[in-house]
Amino acid sequence: MPLLEVDHVDVFYGDFQAISGVSLSLAAGKVLALIGANGAGKTTLLRAVTGLLAPRAGRIRFDGGDVTGLPAEALARRGIAMVPEGRMLFPSLTVQENLQMGTLTRRRGAWTLDAVYDVFPALKDLRQRNAMQLSGGQQQMVAIGRALLGNPRLLICDELSLGLAPLVVEEIYRTFERIRGADLSIVLVEQDVARARAVSDQVTCLLKGQVTLQGASQAIELSQVTAAYFGE
Numbered sequence: 001m002p003l004l005e006v007d008h009v010d011v012f013y014g015d016f017q018a019i020s021g022v023s024l025s026l027a028a029g030k031v032l033a034l035i036g037a038n039g040a041g042k043t044t045l046l047r048a049v050t051g052l053l054a055p056r057a058g059r060i061r062f063d064g065g066d067v068t069g070l071p072a073e074a075l076a077r078r079g080i081a082m083v084p085e086g087r088m089l090f091p092s093l094t095v096q097e098n099l100q101m102g103t104l105t106r107r108r109g110a111w112t113l114d115a116v117y118d119v120f121p122a123l124k125d126l127r128q129r130n131a132m133q134l135s136g137g138q139q140q141m142v143a144i145g146r147a148l149l150g151n152p153r154l155l156i157c158d159e160l161s162l163g164l165a166p167l168v169v170e171e172i173y174r175t176f177e178r179i180r181g182a183d184l185s186i187v188l189v190e191q192d193v194a195r196a197r198a199v200s201d202q203v204t205c206l207l208k209g210q211v212t213l214q215g216a217s218q219a220i221e222l223s224q225v226t227a228a229y230f231g232e
């Protein structure tokens, strides 16, 4: 049974339909990349999966249960964590305090502060620093570590690479190999199509709120993804 199943979901903002009939399925331990141009509906889909927006039609199933329309808080308790676009750290707290905020909705599991410092050793030396004194890449690591400390089953990452240098982005995505496992699936939004394909097991491409391409990352040609992205 898939960990996450989005089944013909429609989401509206008032009268405006932002996504229509979107379906996808993600197994435990797998990484799915969501691809699409500005306004394609990626963030809206993430909002539906995290419970920030309720679908007007369709179902969302997670970890064996129907979670359609459940609020974000209930989904966090069931194991869905979000690394939001822009990181959203607490500016007046230290690195360690920001990480500890992630334990507030903690489930049982293997992620501890030490485990996070093990994956991101740079953060250990910086743990007493104020979060705003860190570089963008280090802040992104804090945001990921904070999410992991809740011991999620599904980690959702919205545009991790925004504003970061390519080498830093590479370093962060390399940690995914250690983060993912039989117990953790990842959904990520990534504007760099080649990178999205490289770091994922499967891709879903959205255009104007609809799925234009879906499949195993290695089975799909880059040219197909590009065509689906622009609607050619």
Ligand SMILES: Nc1ncnc2c1ncn2[C@@H]1O[C@H](COP(=O)(O)OP(=O)(O)OP(=O)(O)O)[C@@H](O)[C@H]1O
Pocket: 013, 016, 018, 036, 037, 038, 039, 040, 041, 042, 043, 044, 045
């Ligand atoms: N709060 C909102 N109220 C009304 N319309 C919205 C709202 N948020 C997004 N939209 C609209 O919904 C559509 C999908 O937007 P969404 O932010 O999901 O796209 P996206 O693929 O995440 O794009 P981006 O890469 O720019 O973040 C767009 O047409 C957008 O203008």
